[in-house]
Amino acid sequence: MSLRTARKNIVSRAVMFALAATSMTTVQAIAQEGAEEVERIAVTGSRISRTDIETASPITVISADFIAKSGFTSVQEILAMQPAAAGMSLGATSNNGSGGSATVNLRGMGTQRTLVLLNGRRMVASGTGANSSVDLNTIPVSMIQSIEILKDGASAVYGSDAIAGVINIITKKDFVGTEVTADGSITDKGDGESGGFSILHGSEFAGGNLVLGVQYSKRGEVIQSDRDFVPAGESSFIPGGSLGGMMPDGNGGFKPRDESYDYTDDSYAQTPNELLSLFTSFNSEIADDTELSIDLMYTRRESNQQMAPQPANIDLDTALLDDKYTDQFKDEDGNTLDSLNYRRRMTDAGPRIYGQETDTYRASVGLTGYLSNDSQWDMSVTYGRNDSKDSVANSIHAGNMEKSIYNNQEDWFSGDPMDNAFLASEGIMYTENNEGGNEQFILAAGYSGINDADIGYAIGVESRFESGYYTPDQVTQDGESTAAQQDPTEGNYSVQSIYGEVSIPVTDSFSLEAATRYDNYSTFGGAATWKLGATYTIIDGLMFRAVAATGFRAPSVSELYSGNSGSFDYLDDPWGNELDAQIKVNYIGDANLQPEESESFTAGVVWEVTEGLSTTVDYWSFDITNAISRVNVQVEMDKCKAGDATACTTINITQDGDLSNMTAMLTNIGHQNTSGIDWNVSYTAGIFRITLDTTYLIEFEEDNVSYEGTIDGNMGGYSQLKSNLSISADITEDLNLLYTANYIQGMDGVNYEDVFTTDDVVYHNISTAYHVNDAWQVTGGIKNLFDTEPEEVPNGNDMNTVPNIYDVVGRIFFVNTSYKF
Numbered sequence: 135m136s137l138r139t140a141r142k143n144i145v146s147r148a149v150m151f152a153l154a155a156t157s158m159t160t161v162q163a164i165a166q167e168g169a170e171e172v173e174r175i176a177v178t179g180s181r182i183s184r185t186d187i188e189t190a191s192p193i194t195v196i197s198a199d200f201i202a203k204s205g206f207t208s209v210q211e212i213l214a215m216q217p218a219a220a221g222m223s224l225g226a227t228s229n230n231g232s233g234g235s236a237t238v239n240l241r242g243m244g245t246q247r248t249l250v251l252l253n254g255r256r257m258v259a260s261g262t263g264a265n266s267s268v269d270l271n272t273i274p275v276s277m278i279q280s281i282e283i284l285k286d287g288a289s290a291v292y293g294s295d296a297i298a299g300v301i302n303i304i305t306k307k308d309f310v311g312t313e314v315t316a317d318g319s320i321t322d323k324g325d326g327e328s329g330g331f332s333i334l335h336g337s338e339f340a341g342g343n344l345v346l347g348v349q350y351s352k353r354g355e356v357i358q359s360d361r362d363f364v365p366a367g368e369s370s371f372i373p374g375g376s377l378g379g380m381m382p383d384g385n386g387g388f389k390p391r392d393e394s395y396d397y398t399d400d401s402y403a404q405t406p407n408e409l410l411s412l413f414t415s416f417n418s419e420i421a422d423d424t425e426l427s428i429d430l431m432y433t434r435r436e437s438n439q440q441m442a443p444q445p446a447n448i449d450l451d452t453a454l455l456d457d458k459y460t461d462q463f464k465d466e467d468g469n470t471l472d473s474l475n476y477r478r479r480m481t482d483a484g485p486r487i488y489g490q491e492t493d494t495y496r497a498s499v500g501l502t503g504y505l506s507n508d509s510q511w512d513m514s515v516t517y518g519r520n521d522s523k524d525s526v527a528n529s530i531h532a533g534n535m536e537k538s539i540y541n542n543q544e545d546w547f548s549g550d551p552m553d554n555a556f557l558a559s560e561g562i563m564y565t566e567n568n569e570g571g572n573e574q575f576i577l578a579a580g581y582s583g584i585n586d587a588d589i590g591y592a593i594g595v596e597s598r599f600e601s602g603y604y605t606p607d608q609v610t611q612d613g614e615s616t617a618a619q620q621d622p623t624e625g626n627y628s629v630q631s632i633y634g635e636v637s638i639p640v641t642d643s644f645s646l647e648a649a650t651r652y653d654n655y656s657t658f659g660g661a662a663t664w665k666l667g668a669t670y671t672i673i674d675g676l677m678f679r680a681v682a683a684t685g686f687r688a689p690s691v692s693e694l695y696s697g698n699s700g701s702f703d704y705l706d707d708p709w710g711n712e713l714d715a716q717i718k719v720n721y722i723g724d725a726n727l728q729p730e731e732s733e734s735f736t737a738g739v740v741w742e743v744t745e746g747l748s749t750t751v752d753y754w755s756f757d758i759t760n761a762i763s764r765v766n767v768q769v770e771m772d773k774c775k776a777g778d779a780t781a782c783t784t785i786n787i788t789q790d791g792d793l794s795n796m797t798a799m800l801t802n803i804g805h806q807n808t809s810g811i812d813w814n815v816s817y818t819a820g821i822f823r824i825t826l827d828t829t830y831l832i833e834f835e836e837d838n839v840s841y842e843g844t845i846d847g848n849m850g851g852y853s854q855l856k857s858n859l860s861i862s863a864d865i866t867e868d869l870n871l872l873y874t875a876n877y878i879q880g881m882d883g884v885n886y887e888d889v890f891t892t893d894d895v896v897y898h899n900i901s902t903a904y905h906v907n908d909a910w911q912v913t914g915g916i917k918n919l920f921d922t923e924p925e926e927v928p929n930g931n932d933m934n935t936v937p938n939i940y941d942v943v944g945r946i947f948f949v950n951t952s953y954k955f
Contacts, residue, residue: 197280222242224236235269240301342416370391429496564609570604650662689762761804
């Protein structure tokens with residue numbers, strides 16, 4: 135027997151079964167009851183390799199089998215369905231500003247506050263450059279063995295970013311044979327065709343196990359106007375152009391604008407992408423007491439978003455315009471205005487086509503040694519890199535367009551279409567090209583074990599380097615584009631860390647666990663965090679657990695070093711001066727930012743009610759201070775309109791409603807607190823396995839504004855009650871049926887002072903998996919079985935709803951098949 139085998143009696147079946155209730159699928163016992171020896175296992179949220187799975191922290195486990203039967207084809211899709219997800223995240227239906235990335239937002243606390251790990255080690259930030267979160271597209275589903283979701287603060291164990299929780303993606307290892315999988319899906323409208331394949335091969339090699347894999351997938355697009363629930367867009371930027379709010383009358387003059395532009399015909403509801411991933415892992419005992427592990431991964435993403443043609447917004451000098459065009463525009467004294475605003479929807483240039491090409495590389499090598507005193511040491515090096523190029527075709531050069539207007543006034547003010555070749559010859563049309571990247575390098579070493587008194591311990595050190603950059607197109611940097619001006623971003627930082635952890639069984643029924651960590655950053659200095667947890671078995675099958683912890687999040691490269699970046703946010707202008715709901719806000723970073731600080735607390739019970747029936751109930755709360763955030767621009771606008779001069783200064787606007795230089799700078803003024811209850815019920819009887827996973831949001835407050843039970847186009851959705859139901863039935867040994875339901879309670883919102891309420895929504899999904907033989911399995915199903923439409927959100931961020939909260943694609947048929955030999 136190798137030295138890595140620990141010697142400890144297996145935990146009681148009651149605790150094992152009760153903890154399994156926190157999982158989407160049943161956690162299998164690692165040894166038969168009564169066995170004297172079990173393998174040590176790694177548990178997300180702890181550095182101690184344990185001989186049991188009893189911890190104080192609530193963990194949800196999603197298995198590869200459940201993922202396949204549900205028809206999930208991306209990590210983001212899997213995580214977005216969790217009741218603990220809230221707020222705003224990015225995914226397949228994020229057409230405006232996503233850059234093709236996919237993210238997760240635990241507890242609605244911000245994607246940057248959820249740490250993503252791969253096999254217990256950090257993933258490099260990815261996307262289109264200088265990013266603060268992981269693009270979940272970079273992780274191929276075919277390599278996943280399970281996903282573990284730790285739902286409490288874990289900065290004392292993992293350092294920065296683990297404020298809201300941790301997503302740990304476990305990859306397949308010890309795999310022997312070859313498995314070929316193919317999948318495909320299509321909506322009931324005949325669009326959104328998607329599909330892909332993967333090949334996984336594992337064999338015994340050089341005294342260990344080598345796994346090689348490749349996955350390819352392609353997601354098809356869906357156009358917004360092809361969905362009946364999407365209302366026609368009404369933009370004041372019209373194809374014929376408008377001057378001073380007036381449109382051409384066809385006779386050389388102007389009349390009040392009496393038409394608008396429908397932008398939904400050119401915008402995606404589901405964005406296309408194409409992914410190619412190559413991955414391998416190698417695990418071997420290179421000596422009787424030493425293991426080598428190697429993980430390599432590469433993902434290529436090519437993605438697109440499409441939006442309506444560029445809206446050009448140009449202020450023209452009336453001194454350079456013919457009198458026949460300016461005579462209609464006078465001030466109260468009859469004088470010609472100094473400038474006139476010209477707006478035009480550049481349909482002749484074609485829709486804006488956003489494209490991204492990202493390459494993400496990751497290599498992680500580790501050594502683990504097992505000592506004679508049942509302790510172990512480990513060393514690892516992890517390198518990650520993300521390179522990106524993104525473009526915007528059919529962009530408009532504002533400076534060249536302004537010159538062309540002065541030189542060709544009759545053409546531009548006629549209301550007639552403009553020739554595409556003319557736009558190109560004038561230098562008005564161009565393709566915007568940007569590039570960016572992230573880089574990460576980590577060295578880590580640790581020592582852990584369990585002594586004769588069953589006291590577990592771990593100590594370790596870590597050194598990490600992070601860098602990132604983003605270089606916009608020069609036209610964008612110069613402010614010559616009709617899109618928002620943006621400055622380049624570039625910077626780096628390093629951090630050295632030391633940590634310690636201990637687990638103490640005080641009595642047979644009561645145990646304590648504690649952890650502490652100190653991180654020293656090159657940017658701001660040191661940060662210390664701690665964690666204290668306890669479990670108490672009240673009676674056989676009934677356990678109490680609690681965890682209190684502190685946490686922090688260091689400012690990212692983009693937050694520290696980003697210059698001005700314009701963003702068109704959905705806002706309500708209280709003065710009524712703006713003609714469109716999307717209003718430009720200048721976003722600015724700050725090199726002097728300090729880390730966020732947090733306190734978290736979870737407490738609950740794990741109860742095996744009867745054999746086959748168990749439940750967990752956990753109360754949780756998080757409190758973030760010194761949060762890195764921007765002021766709520768909408769709130770400050772409203773306060774400014776009401777006469778608060780400080781609010782006007784805060785966002786750089788005037789009391790008479792001049793929003794032309796509205797600015798939101800990152801500062802450490804934010805505060806966020808949230809609390810709620812997680813409830814899980816697991817029942818197994820005969821052929822049925824039933825799981826009910828529910829989150830009730832008690833409170834979510836940010837900067838003194840309460841969001842629980844609300845929905846908004848900028849903040850996303852904070853439904854107070856979300857629940858997932860899963861019913862699995864093994865009809866025969868080879869046939870399984872799965873039914874899942876996702877419930878979202880209705881929410882309230884405000885649109886131009888009008889209060890609206892969304893209805894409760896339930897999405898129903900069914901699938902069946904059939905083992906044709908020992909090697910071949912076929913799975914098919916329907917997502918959104920009843921084609922439930924999204925709720926109307928008048929201040930939504932797209933399609934008159936919030937796409938990352940509600941399904942905007944509709945009913946989907948899917949099938950996948952796998953063959954192993």
